[in-house]
Amino acid sequence: MRIGIDIRAVGGERAGIGNYVYNLIKAILQIDKENYYVLFGFTFKFYENTTDICKILSDGRANIKIKVSRIPWNVVNFLWKYSSFVPPQLYYEKLDVTHFPSYPTITHSKGKLIATIYDLTPLKFPGLHIPNVVSSWSEKAKAFIKDRIDMIIAVSENTKNDIMEILKIPNDRIRVIHGAVRQEYKEIKNKKLLKEILTKYNIDCPYILTIGTLEPRKNHVRLIKAFSFLEKEFCVNENYKLVIVGKRGWLYKDICRIVEELKLRNKIIFTGYIQDEDIPPLINGASLFVYPSLYEGFGLPPLEAAACGTPVITSNISSLPEVMGDGAILIDPHDVEGMAEAMYAVLTDNRLSQMLRKKGKDQAKKFSWEKTAEKTLKVYKEAMCN
Numbered sequence: 001m002r003i004g005i006d007i008r009a010v011g012g013e014r015a016g017i018g019n020y021v022y023n024l025i026k027a028i029l030q031i032d033k034e035n036y037y038v039l040f041g042f043t044f045k046f047y048e049n050t051t052d053i054c055k056i057l058s059d060g061r062a063n064i065k066i067k068v069s070r071i072p073w074n075v076v077n078f079l080w081k082y083s084s085f086v087p088p089q090l091y092y093e094k095l096d097v098t099h100f101p102s103y104p105t106i107t108h109s110k111g112k113l114i115a116t117i118y119d120l121t122p123l124k125f126p127g128l129h130i131p132n133v134v135s136s137w138s139e140k141a142k143a144f145i146k147d148r149i150d151m152i153i154a155v156s157e158n159t160k161n162d163i164m165e166i167l168k169i170p171n172d173r174i175r176v177i178h179g180a181v182r183q184e185y186k187e188i189k190n191k192k193l194l195k196e197i198l199t200k201y202n203i204d205c206p207y208i209l210t211i212g213t214l215e216p217r218k219n220h221v222r223l224i225k226a227f228s229f230l231e232k233e234f235c236v237n238e239n240y241k242l243v244i245v246g247k248r249g250w251l252y253k254d255i256c257r258i259v260e261e262l263k264l265r266n267k268i269i270f271t272g273y274i275q276d277e278d279i280p281p282l283i284n285g286a287s288l289f290v291y292p293s294l295y296e297g298f299g300l301p302p303l304e305a306a307a308c309g310t311p312v313i314t315s316n317i318s319s320l321p322e323v324m325g326d327g328a329i330l331i332d333p334h335d336v337e338g339m340a341e342a343m344y345a346v347l348t349d350n351r352l353s354q355m356l357r358k359k360g361k362d363q364a365k366k367f368s369w370e371k372t373a374e375k376t377l378k379v380y381k382e383a384m385c386n
Contacts, residue, residue: 004037029064065093208243214270216254243269243282314331315331
């Protein structure tokens with residue numbers, strides 16, 4: 001088979017979807033030595049590392065071609081807004097299967113088309129997204145997905161149910177394939193390394209950690225309120241800091257505002273975006289990982305934290321119960337006091353903390369990128385046969 005994979009999401013400062021696409025392609029290329037691959041997309045000023053990343057993924061193999069077009073940012077922004085970018089490579093590469101693992105794209109390619117859908121939050125909760133993202137899910141785009149995409153990969157059963165309900169796509173065209181945790185996410189016993197990373201980010205005391213772009217969906221405002229509640233009601237947070245990892249997103253100023261209102265400037269550390277290699281040590285050093293997202297298609301950060309042996313508290317909605325099982329405490333993300341009570345319980349009950357560490361690691365072992373890649377290749381073959 002000649003397989004094309006859209007790599008638009010791997011450039012720049014990769015977050016959730018970008019990391020998923022990168023790890024998926026890496027795993028596929030490690031296990032599949034037979035098929036021919038074309039990694040296609042575009043790059044611009046902010047994503048100049050896209051080609052370099054693709055070269056790392058391809059590792060010089062002869063059966064992989066890299067086709068990256070350089071496009072001005074204002075053009076890219078327009079194309080994203082209207083979901084109408086047609087990679088020129090698709091016209092002459094004669095691909096048997098084309099996989100869009102990040103953004104379903106309107107195209108006239110004659111081969112089989114596969115799209116990965118992470119969630120439908122722009123349609124379910126448009127107020128949680130910037131207008132460009134919402135408008136990208138236009139009636140034209142929804143119709144294209146429904147009528148032209150041959151098979152859809154959903155990253156969770158929860159997302160599959162949304163696709164069937166909202167887009168009216170039948171069950172037999174959807175396959176659920178979970179994400180996974182990279183090998184780097186594990187318990188680290190190198191105390192010197194941990195100390196170096198904590199020093200790098202000016203962390204000098206016990207801390208609670210969360211990871212996610214600073215935007216409404218990640219629910220940072222309620223987490224900060226719960227952290228403040230720990231001090232006022234339980235007299236706990238005076239011994240801890242809250243470390244928030246993630247780049248600034250839409251409406252991030254609301255987060256800054258609540259920090260000032262609650263007088264927590266000296267108790268919260270914003271690291272901004274950090275490199276991948278620093279994240280496992282940061283997770284390992286945390287006393288607790290809290291991820292109170294309002295909605296997730298999959299929700300990789302809490303699973304990564306569990307793999308590191310850090311106790312996890314996360315939301316009891318969307319895909320998170322499916323992904324975390326009994327490897328985390330599940331809370332109502334809208335209940336600030338309930339969130340604070342769960343945090344207090346983990347921080348003060350050593351038996352509970354140790355139980356979460358063990359169950360979290362056991363849960364994380366159920367997922368692997370090799371399994372994800374194998375199931376994705378199976379979908380490619382299935383699409384070809386239909």
